[in-house]
Amino acid sequence: MSKDPLLNIEDLVLHFRTTQGAVQAVDGVNFQLGFKEAVVILGESGCGKSSLAKAILRLLPRNVQTYSGKVYVDGVETMSLSEEEYRRNVRWVKMSLVPQAAMNSLNPVLRVGDQVAEPSMIHHGVSKAEALNQARKMFQHVGVPVDFLSRYAFELSGGMRQRVAIAMALVTAPSLIVLDEPTSALDVLTQANIFNVLKRIKNELEVSYILITHDIATSSELADKVAVMYAGQIVEVGDSYRFFAEPLHPYAKKLMASVPRLRGTREPEFISGQPPSLLNLPQGCRFAARCPQRFERCVEDPPTYDVEGRKVKCWLYAS
């Protein structure tokens, strides 16, 4: 990273308080994201990837125990901002979110056009007519017919609603969009369509993406960079070409081997065992119990090694 990256996360921690103790959903995450770059955060359910999205956007539930670390957006440290400053200057202005199951999170009693117009009225203080005009432009970008502006969410198909949710995240022209499982409930062809839209927008509007997903195969549709998350930590980050060709971390390798392929002869494998509970994490490497390449050193927590520009949290790469 030469200049200031768009997003720089240092030691981000988000623990939740529960009756059984602290859930360590995000536990010391570091990564950077440049302008016009898309990073995919891959992980199984319960690994903390949605919590990471919440931590980045500061959309916290009430039972937060620890929330610490540094998040630089465009060079500005945002963790020290007050909630009001954050709302005014960062959320939806610099980065916005397409939540999980976004297509079901639209307000059923508002016309979709009004919903898409709302963020720019609030954040840019423009008139309603102007905001609707912007919403119309966004609809064109995401491929929704403009006469849908006056429809309600229930009148649209799943794919169209998902596009509306994306338009809503884009309308204030943020430079970063966090997409939480944007296509997991959609059909194959609709999925392919949404990814086409996201790719086009990335070029046209020059945005960066954080794509959070468990679907390895479709994640490659957007990824410039891949980060693999396991039990609250990022175990590998690297450029997508090299990652998809040859993942480094044993967990990432196993995960890639589990992907069913349309063609080829290789049988998919599964990872035996279960991920550790985030309430009660093991000492040392968190994947050690399931790792086929485990050795004595794995009882200690591995540092993150730099392997030709890729970052791997595994003792195997200690040189």
Next chain:
Amino acid sequence: MTDASNLIQQEVPVTTPAVPDKQAPLLSVQDLHVWFELRKWGFGHAGYVRAVDGVNFDLAYGEAVAVVGESGCGKSSLMKTILGLHRPFRGKVVYENQDINAIGAKGLRWYRSQVGYVQQDPYGALPPFMSLQRILDEPMIINGISAPEERRKRARKVLEEVKMSPVEDFLPKFPHMLSGGQQQRAVIARAMILEPKLIVADEPVSMLDASVRVEILKLLRGLQESHHLAVLYITHDLSTVRYFSERIFVMYAGRLIEKARVADLLNNAGHPYTLALLTGTSEPDARNATMFKEVPPGEPPSLVTPPPGCRFNPRCSRIIQGLCNVKEPPEIEIEPNHTVACWLFANDAK
């Protein structure tokens, strides 16, 4: 490419796919129509939702077949009619030479002991207030296996088969105490407990994580082979089909538009919709990020007023005007055991 008006007059012979097994099919679905009536003001007739509209196929003993289609294409209605949960509007579901809608309540009970059902959402399918023991007992009690020792023996056997061991640890557990993968195993165990000949699996792995998904698919495949089970596997994900079944049926807007063996479909797909599905399915490859996919425009048609002719014609890039949008394409055999319902192949018909 073809003379459209000629083809309309001339009847193309409809070929029925040959059954791979010599004996009679286990299950035969004949001209099945499942229509749901739409009512206006609660009593006036307002048309039909044609969820399944003319489906024919045979399933041999011990054969695994996948039905692939997008949501709303009627694959769940097809499955539920096969399970006897919906009555067909027209046509028949024949199991071992008996029409399941003509065998009465007693016959239906027998039929349901012959057919196992693996639901999509394991957590929703398991009653939360029953222990695993009770869940497995229930179907046996209903079907007259009254001796407790016999029931315990069967429960133990089936749990070992789905690799939930040690069995004693699992039997007293309630569904919420199991992980997603274990819940799905429990559902499979319940479907297997009466030793059925046919298993209907409705998206059995779509709710599971990638790493568990493969494990469950392999388990199902193993059971299918060891018990010589016929399996009807319903899914929207083409990439998992290959590991699981011998034949694929592609369903679109209430019809089966292509039926083929898995390798034939992957290498030599005929129908433009199947080709689009194959293109739309991603493989993990970093080059994807720089390419745009060719996806047919629009969305699947309304099942209340399907378009005339081929149902894919409004989205098809290879439409033959005056034919595809007028007359329904017949099933055309383009190679042995591979039929396509598409006019593009009318001249290749053998």
